[in-house]
Amino acid sequence: MKKTGYGITLWLATTSLTGVLIGPTVAHAQQTARLSIDLPEQRLADSLRALALLSGRTVLADDGSVAARRAPALRGQYTLEEALRLLLAGSGLEAVRSHDGFAVRYIAAHVLPAGPEALETADAGPAITVTGSRIRGAPVTSPVIAVDADQMQEQGKTELADVVRSIPQSFGGGQNPGLGSNVPTASGVDVGGASTVNLRGLGSDATLTLINGHRLAYNGSRQGVDISALPFAMVERVEIVADGASALYGSDAVAGVANVILRRDYDGILTSANLGTSTGGGDFRQQYGLTAGKRWRSGGFVGSYEFARNSQILTGDRRFSASRPGNTLIPPMKRNAFAGAAHQDLTDTLTIEVDGLFNNRDSVLVQPNNTAGNLAVSRTEKVSQSKSFSIAPSLKLNLQGGWRLALSGVYGTEDVHLASNSYVGNTQTGTIPLCYCNKGSSAELAADGPLFALPGGPAKIAMGLGYRYNQLFIDRGAGNYLTGHHSQDSYYAYGELSLPVVSPGQKISWINRLSFSGALRFEHYPGIDDVLTPKLGMIFAPVPDLALKANWGKSFRAPxxxxxxxxxxxxxxxxxxxxxxxxxxxxxxxxxxxxKPEKATSWTTTLEYKPHQVPGLGLQVGYFSTRYTDRIVTPITYASQALSNGLYVPYVERSPSLAAIDALVANSATFYNATGAPFDASQVVAIANNTSVNAGNQRIHGVDILADYTQDLGEGAGSLALSLNASYLRSTQTLIAGAATTQLAGTLFNPPHWRGRGSATWSFDGFSLNTTVSRIGGVDDERAVTPVDISGQTTVDLTVRYAFQQPHGPLRGLVLTLTAQNLFNDTPQTIATTSIYDTAFDTTNYSGIGRYIGFGITKAW
Structure with a gap:
C-alpha cells in the first residue's frame, strides 16, 4: 500500500481494486452535508479523488472501470452522494454506500440507471445528454423538470405516455388517445392512438420533443412526436425544459422542450411482464418486454423489444359518460416496439454512436350512427395502423484543449394509415381511406469547447450548422382532391456562449456564483421566411444555499x-x-x-433554495410568461356573420371582379353549391376568406412550484423521499385583431388553472412503498349562457415494490410490483352534449379509466 501526502491510504492491490481515497468513518450529519464543489472536466479518477479529499470519506473504485472515463465539470453545492451521481451519470457506473463511504461499480443488470435531477453537468462521454444547453459543463439557466426511470417505476408507471401526462406542466389535449370528438380541433384530436407532449396547453406542435437530443419524424398532421413508440424499458429519464428554447433547438420549442433520454448500453438480459385492469371493466393491459445488451471497456449496446395491448372501454361502460353510449372512451390498441442503442470508441478520441427505433401499432375507434348508441344497428369503425422508424448515427471527435467536434444525422418515417368504415348491422356500406405519411431527416455539424479563462472558470462556446427536411404525403386514394405530396427544407446555424464570472472557489462575499449565457440561432425556410431567435440567461447565487435564475428569449413555430x-x-x-x-x-x-412562422417572446425567473441546515431539501419557485403572436387560426368563427360582423372586414372582399371569381373557382380543389340554383358569377357580391392566417395572439403566464426532500432514516430504518410539483396557469387568446379576449386556462377542454402532484417513497432493504396524490383542478363550461363549474379530479396511487437481494440463485435480480392507480376511484363530472358522437366529460383533462390494479415482474438474467 502507498501513503499519499494527505495521510490518506491509496490502494494499489494486485486485484486492481483501487481505493481512490480513504477517509474516516463519519456520522449521518456529515454524510448529508453539502460541499462547495468546483471541479473542472478531467479524468474520472481525478474527480473521485478530489471528492474523497473534500469530504473526508471513502470512495472505492476499480481501476478498469474508471481508467478510460472522463468526468464532467461540476460546480455548486452538493452532498457527496449527489456529486457522485452527477459525475457518474450515463457512464454505466453507480455509487453504492459502504460502511465508511461509497464504492463505485458497474450498474447491476437489474438496476435501471437513473439520471440526475440537477443538470449542471457535461457531456463527458458517449452517454450523457443534457437538456437546456448545447455546452458541456455549462449550468442550465432555464427551469428543468426531470423524472428518471427509478421514479417512474416507484410510482407504478409502465408507459412513457402516462408518465408525461402525469406531469403538471403537461396537458392531455393536443394529439393524444381517448380524446372525444367534441373536443375542439384546436384543443386536441386522436390520430392513430399516438401520444404527444403538450406543455402549458400551447399545442403538441408548439412543444419540441426530442429523443436523445435529436428530432424524429412528425406524427399525423400536427407536427407532434409520438412518445408511445418507445419500449418503456429503454427510457432512462425524461427532461423537460418548460421555457422557450428556439435559440438552442429551432422551430416548435415555444412552450418548451421534452427530451427523452434512452439507455446507451446495458450488461445482461432483463425480462418483464405487466398485467392489469380497471376495476370498472375494460382496459385490460398486457405488456411483455425483453432487454439485452453488453458493455465492454470501449463501448456497449442495448436493444429492447416490447409487446403491449389493451382492451377498450366504451362510453356506456361508465356512468358519467353513459348518456352518449357506443363511443370509444379508451381505444383498444396492440403495439410492437423496438429500440436500440450502441456506442463504440474507434480511437482514443473518436466515438461512434447510434440509436434507432421501430414501432407498429394498431388501434380502433368506434362511433354509433344512431341516437340509441346501438353499435349492432349501425356504426363507424375508424381503424388505424401506425408504423414508425428512426435511425440516428453520430461521430464525436475529442480535440485538444477540451474541444469536441460532432457530426450527426437522423432519418425517420411515421406513417399513419386510417380507414373509416361504415356498417349497417354487419354489412359494410362504405370506407374512406387516409394516410398521413411523414418523413424527416437532418444533418448537423457541431463543435463546443473553451474559449478563454474568466475568474469563475473557462468561457465556453457551442456552435453548429445543419439542414432539415420534412415531408408529408396525404393519401386519400388516387384522384382524390386531398391527395398530395408536400415538403419543406430548412437551413440553420446557431451559437451559444457561457460566461462564468464568479465561482464558489473565489470566496467573494454575497456573490457565491454568477454566470451569464447567451444563444442565437438563424433559420432559413425557403418560401416561408428567415427567423432569428436570441436567448439570454443568468444565474446569481448570493450564498451557496440560494440561487436566482433568469431567462429571456424569442421562439417560433414554422407553419x-x-x-x-x-x-x-x-x-x-x-x-x-x-x-x-x-x-x-x-x-x-x-x-x-x-x-409565416408563429413567434413568441418568453421570460422566466426561478428561485432555488437548498438550505444547508436541512440536508436533502430542495425548493424551487418559478414565474413564467409567454406572449405568443401570429398564431395560425381560421379567422371567421361564425360563418353566419361573415358579411355582417365588422371584425371580419379584413377577410372579406366586396364586389369582387369576375377575374377574381373565376380564378377562385379554377384553383379550388372542390366547389360546393348550397344555393339551390346554378352558379352565376355576376351575382357574387363578396368572397369571404376563411383559410388559415397569422392572426391569433395568446398570453400565458403562471407559477411553478417544485420541492423535494430526501432523508436517510438511520440504521435499519431505510430512507424517505418526498417530492412536489405544482403549477398555476393563466392563459388568454385574441383570435383576430379587435376581437374580444377570451380565457383559455380554467375553461372546458383547456388546462385548469391549478394542477399538482405530490409523492412520498419509503425504501428499505429492497422494499419500497410509494404514495402519490395528483390534483387536476376544475374548469368552467362556458358553452352555454350560464357557465357551469366542472369539478376537478383527485387521484391517489399506491405502489409496492420488492427487489430480492439475493446475490445468487433464482431470486437474484427479481423485482415484484403491485400498484393501484386512482385507488379511491375518483371519476370526472358529466358535461352537456349535443351530438351522439360526443363524450360526456372533458377528456383533455380527466381520466375515465377509474381504479386500475396492476402487477409487474422483472427478472435480470
Missing part, C-alpha cells in the same frame, strides 16, 4: 405542411346565409401557402 397545403374548397351560398342581404357569396376554406 405545418398541413396548414400550408390542405386543399382549398369553395362553398357557394346565398349571401343571406353569411350575414348579407341580396345576391350570393363565396366562402373559401383550406390551407394557405403564404403562412
Amino acid at each position: 405545418t405542411l398541413y396548414q400550408q397545403h390542405l386543399a382549398q374548397s369553395v362553398l357557394y351560398y346565398n349571401a343571406s346565409s353569411l350575414g348579407g342581404t341580396s345576391g350570393t357569396a363565396m366562402l373559401l376554406t383550406g390551407g394557405n401557402p403564404d403562412l
